[in-house]
Amino acid sequence: MTTGGELALRQEYVIGDEIGRGRFGVVRRCYAVATGDPFAVKSTPKSPLREAAEAADALDLALAEQEPKIHLLASSPGPGSSPHVVALHAAFEDDSAVHLVLDLCDGGDLLSLISSHGSSGGLPEQEAAGLMQQIASALASIHRRGVAHRDVKPENLLFDSAGGGVLKLGDFGSAAWFGDGVAMRGLVGTPYYVAPEVVAGRDYGEKVDVWSAGVVLYVMLSGTLPFYGATAGEVFDSVLRANLRFPPRAFASVSPEAKDLIRRMLCRDVSRRFSADQVLRHPWIVNRGGAAAMG
Incomplete structure (x- = not known):
């Protein structure tokens, strides 16, 4: 995972409009600076996760912190991989948030x-x-x-x-x-x-x-x-x-x-x-x- 968080993310990707929102995070359209290829970036702030952990247990925070590793294992190319798994292309993390760059799926759910x-x-x-x-x-x-x-x-x-x-x-x-x-x-x-x-x-x-x-x-x-x-x-x-x-x-x-x-x-x-x-x-x-x- 790349360190440097949002600053490093914005050096490699142009962040566009919001296309989705989840329990803790938000998903935006983005474009690779080097190629112009479109992706989606899912950004999850850590502060609400820490608050949830303090109020109940640490499960939400633990899951958010392990998500990049699990997602990369699930979606990386190789024997047995499937085109029907959203691929993780890059991850950026700092003390305040985790940002995951993913396949852009803009055809609805x-x-x-x-x-x-x-x-x-x-x-x-x-x-x-x-x-x-x-x-x-x-x-x-x-x-x-x-x-x-x-x-x-x-x-x-x-x-x-x-x-x-x-x-x-x-x-x-x-x-x-x-x-x-x-x-x-x-x-x-x-x-x-x-x-x-x-x-x-x-x-x-x-x-x-x-x-x-x-x-x-x-x-x-x-x-x-x-x-x-x-x-x-x-x-x-x-x-x-x-x-x-x-x-x-x-x-x-x-x-x-x-x-x-x-x-x-x-x-x-x-x-x-x-x-x-x-x-x-x-x-x-x-x-x-x-x-x-x-x-």
């Missing part, structure tokens, strides 16, 4: 695409299968490198260009390394998408990402959430019960093959839950949402 269908329900199966193939490709790649994302949701799945560009997994602010048998712990993620073993407070592995991706697939096909409640506590209770249903009104036109994949991803028994590689090999994915014999 998956949530916007799902929302655009409104009352018409979910996405066509062929489109949903193509998108899930890209998500599973990203997860299989980072899992092979010992990285779990831990916050897979439509808002963190970004299109690199308008009009249905390449879908990429972004925001590694909650990611963790699980290589060499390191167990992960901690209630990290978004209530509607978090896996039961995370809510239960147990050690967990990378298959938490497959569960979250299963929720994303359910939402893509139906426009509804599988587990919900009026409060975060009620949502967590629903997740722990893991009572998966396919309401006829929302799933009337969804194929048995698609439902089969959802069941295998939203399986409470982690030993039986699919891995990302198994998702990629499922007939519904292989046949891009077309009918296929189930084995």
Whole structure:
């Protein structure tokens, strides 16, 4: 990581307009001084993270400080890399902030695409299968490198260009390394998408990402959430019960093959839950949402 913070950043990049905002940081468009190539820069001030750490625990600050290393491990080129992971190109840090220079993904996020269908329900199966193939490709790649994302949701799945560009997994602010048998712990993620073993407070592995991706697939096909409640506590209770249903009104036109994949991803028994590689090999994915014999 480059030291020198914002001063060093501005020597190498021209900072442009704001294009996104998260819990603690802001994302702006930027351009490399040397080439003019466009990127995005995510800037996270450390002061609110320190305040959060003092008020509760140090998890947010710790995650922010390790994000560049984890993201670089997840996205660097090489064997097994995926074009569906937002790449980290440079990082700058000083006492006040962390700045990450990333792929520019200005085609909107998956949530916007799902929302655009409104009352018409979910996405066509062929489109949903193509998108899930890209998500599973990203997860299989980072899992092979010992990285779990831990916050897979439509808002963190970004299109690199308008009009249905390449879908990429972004925001590694909650990611963790699980290589060499390191167990992960901690209630990290978004209530509607978090896996039961995370809510239960147990050690967990990378298959938490497959569960979250299963929720994303359910939402893509139906426009509804599988587990919900009026409060975060009620949502967590629903997740722990893991009572998966396919309401006829929302799933009337969804194929048995698609439902089969959802069941295998939203399986409470982690030993039986699919891995990302198994998702990629499922007939519904292989046949891009077309009918296929189930084995």
